[in-house]
Amino acid sequence: GQNIDQPTEMTATEGAIVQINCTYQTSGFNGLFWYQQHAGEAPTFLSYNVLDGLEEKGRFSSFLSRSKGYSYLLLKELQMKDSASYLCAVRDDTGGFKTIFGAGTRLFVKA
Amino acid sequence: EAGVAQSPRYKIIEKRQSVAFWCNPISGHATLYWYQQILGQGPKLLIQFQNNGVVDDSQLPKDRFSAERLKGVDSTLKIQPAKLEDSAVYLCASGQTGYGTQYFGPGTRLLVL
Numbered sequence: 001g002q003n004i005d006q007p008t009e010m011t012a013t014e015g016a017i018v019q020i021n022c023t024y025q026t027s028g029f030n031g032l033f034w035y036q037q038h039a040g041e042a043p044t045f046l047s048y049n050v051l052d053g054l055e056e057k058g059r060f061s062s063f064l065s066r067s068k069g070y071s072y073l074l075l076k077e078l079q080m081k082d083s084a085s086y087l088c089a090v091r092d093d094t095g096g097f098k099t100i101f102g103a104g105t106r107l108f109v110k111a
Numbered sequence: 112e113a114g115v116a117q118s119p120r121y122k123i124i125e126k127r128q129s130v131a132f133w134c135n136p137i138s139g140h141a142t143l144y145w146y147q148q149i150l151g152q153g154p155k156l157l158i159q160f161q162n163n164g165v166v167d168d169s170q171l172p173k174d175r176f177s178a179e180r181l182k183g184v185d186s187t188l189k190i191q192p193a194k195l196e197d198s199a200v201y202l203c204a205s206g207q208t209g210y211g212t213q214y215f216g217p218g219t220r221l222l223v224l
Binding site: 041 | 166209
């Protein structure tokens with residue numbers, strides 16, 4: 001079966017660093033995406049990992065360990081506008097291309 | 112480059128009525144997705160098209176939901192008849208391929224009373 005777990009909510013302070021974890025179980029793993037979704041808006045692409053290791057893109061970094069079924073999204077120098085839901089999504093190639101989304105982690109950034 | 116377009120943005124109907132949503136993907140994108148996102152949950156794939164063919168519709172409630180992408184460009188999703196539990200945001204997304212980044216439209220917010 002397929003399963004993606006993320007914390008439901010997190011709170012962090014402006015200027016700080018926050019790490020959002022995602023664990024997954026899937027039989028045909030072939031890549032992991034992170035999307036950002038502000039309240040009432042559509043998800044927007046943040047990052048994609050298919051190999052183990054860290055991918056850095058400005059204030060955002062994403063890490064993947066395929067052997068552990070684990071990823072995290074690291075947000076540095078938090079800004080108020082980073083308050084949003086962060087969706088972990090796994091590409092599963094079992095029976096064709098399919099992207100499965102987690103429920104998302106709601107991040108609240110406080111002053 | 113224009114993004115994914117969807118209409119209407121909001122729709123309120125009564126249960127047992129019918130409703131249709133329209134999506135125009137980014138030009139040149141072969142893959143088109145319809146997702147249902149219930150409040151507080153992640154998007155759930157309803158159907159995935161590659162050009163005008165269906166790749167995956169395993170989670171589409173086929174007794175009431177239907178979708179088509181006749182010319183391999185824009186698409187419509189229909190619900191007939193609607194139930195209270197269909198209240199959700201319906202997101203359309205497109206991608207150049209079936210395994211890359213997906214670009215989402217603004218969504219249609221459906222409320223079934």
